Amino acid sequence: PPMENLLNLDEIEEVATKQVNKKAWAYYWSASDDKFSKQFNNEVYRSILLRPRVFRDCERCDLTSTVLGHKLGMPIYVAPAAMARLGHPDGEAGIAEACRGFGAMQIISNNASMTPEQIVKDASPDQVFGWQLYAQIDRKKSEAMLARINKLNAIKFIVLTLDAPVPGKREDDERNSMEGAAAPVPSGIKEAEKSDTPDVSQASGGVGRSLFAGTDPTLTWRETLPWLAKHTDLPIVLKGLQTHEDAYLASLHTPQVKGIILSNHGGRALDSAPPAVHTLLEIRKYCPEVFDKLEVYVDGGIRRGTDIVKALCLGAKAVGIGRAALWGLGAGGVDGVRRTLQILSDESKTCMRLLGVETVDGLGPEYINTRMAEQQ
Numbered sequence: 001p002p003m004e005n006l007l008n009l010d011e012i013e014e015v016a017t018k019q020v021n022k023k024a025w026a027y028y029w030s031a032s033d034d035k036f037s038k039q040f041n042n043e044v045y046r047s048i049l050l051r052p053r054v055f056r057d058c059e060r061c062d063l064t065s066t067v068l069g070h071k072l073g074m075p076i077y078v079a080p081a082a083m084a085r086l087g088h089p090d091g092e093a094g095i096a097e098a099c100r101g102f103g104a105m106q107i108i109s110n111n112a113s114m115t116p117e118q119i120v121k122d123a124s125p126d127q128v129f130g131w132q133l134y135a136q137i138d139r140k141k142s143e144a145m146l147a148r149i150n151k152l153n154a155i156k157f158i159v160l161t162l163d164a165p166v167p168g169k170r171e172d173d174e175r176n177s178m179e180g181a182a183a184p185v186p187s188g189i190k191e192a193e194k195s196d197t198p199d200v201s202q203a204s205g206g207v208g209r210s211l212f213a214g215t216d217p218t219l220t221w222r223e224t225l226p227w228l229a230k231h232t233d234l235p236i237v238l239k240g241l242q243t244h245e246d247a248y249l250a251s252l253h254t255p256q257v258k259g260i261i262l263s264n265h266g267g268r269a270l271d272s273a274p275p276a277v278h279t280l281l282e283i284r285k286y287c288p289e290v291f292d293k294l295e296v297y298v299d300g301g302i303r304r305g306t307d308i309v310k311a312l313c314l315g316a317k318a319v320g321i322g323r324a325a326l327w328g329l330g331a332g333g334v335d336g337v338r339r340t341l342q343i344l345s346d347e348s349k350t351c352m353r354l355l356g357v358e359t360v361d362g363l364g365p366e367y368i369n370t371r372m373a374e375q376q
Ligand code: FNR
Pocket: 027, 028, 029, 041, 079, 080, 081, 082, 109, 110, 111, 132, 161, 239, 263, 264, 265, 266, 267, 268, 299, 300, 301, 302, 320, 321, 322, 323, 324, 326
């Protein structure tokens, strides 16, 4: 269907579900165990109410914001997600193309299905990328990747993912991984230039499980941060923090660590882990100084502009979408991701104008009521 006919992210997911092969669907859709965390990730936004102000000029609305000193057209990042070409041949480069038009940021996964060089090849001068690392048991492999990343001007920071030292138990992925075709190689990409992502075409324990094969489960504050800082001068962002204690610990590691992503990996790691909003509320309560020391980003369960605005009001500098970007890609390649971003942009603007706020910086806790969320 024409992408303009799709009015919200649920409708895009519905189309993508019909179009992608079963293996891609199962890998993207899956979450751990009983998927409690995946479900809470979105439901939590229902328990946060908005407090709109009236009698305010809301003719204009400006979504521009900054991340680590870089200007964004909207406070949104596409979260690192492996294997975009499993869903559509446009792959991660297609996501990059869509982000370019909106000034959205993209974090490239360690397990992307295209090389970082291919993904940033047509980057505009002001386009912002991060690169996500799963530190490998064979550290030399990670060091070689970091050396490549350090040379790419478009990549502005390194994201180290910490919430999945081992993969969660994703039964849908395990069940469906043998079905459906392997990721197609887009035309124009020679075999030799393919990414070094593990081959998941015969992933009998699930795509997720085979991608995790070389990931190092022994990471620690003491050992891993100095190792990483030795191999890159780029700012470091820690992903997958889920408690105020860990947010506070991260704030002790400035200046190398410049940001944290509150995330439960889209419910794909530990089931019953809290949604990022709960962690945001904890940080506000127990160690609000973290917001002065680090930039805080959140992802998980974002489906509406109101979800984005609520997270920004609670102190997030940017908000991430994981599956939503993959469903956009699956529904219509580059155009599908564009449609996803357009809907989120339009909905966020409408929400802000109805709240009586013209700029992202103008959003704050005075625009939300978290009483229901705090009782949970
Ligand atoms: C992910 N996620 C993820 N995170 C990461 O740090 N490295 C990775 O390679 C991946 N891979 C990945 C694949 C797929 C298919 C999904 C759905 C997710 C987690 C991702 O970055 C993000 O935290 C969640 O996807 C956010 O939740 P939503 O938006 O999918 O609900």
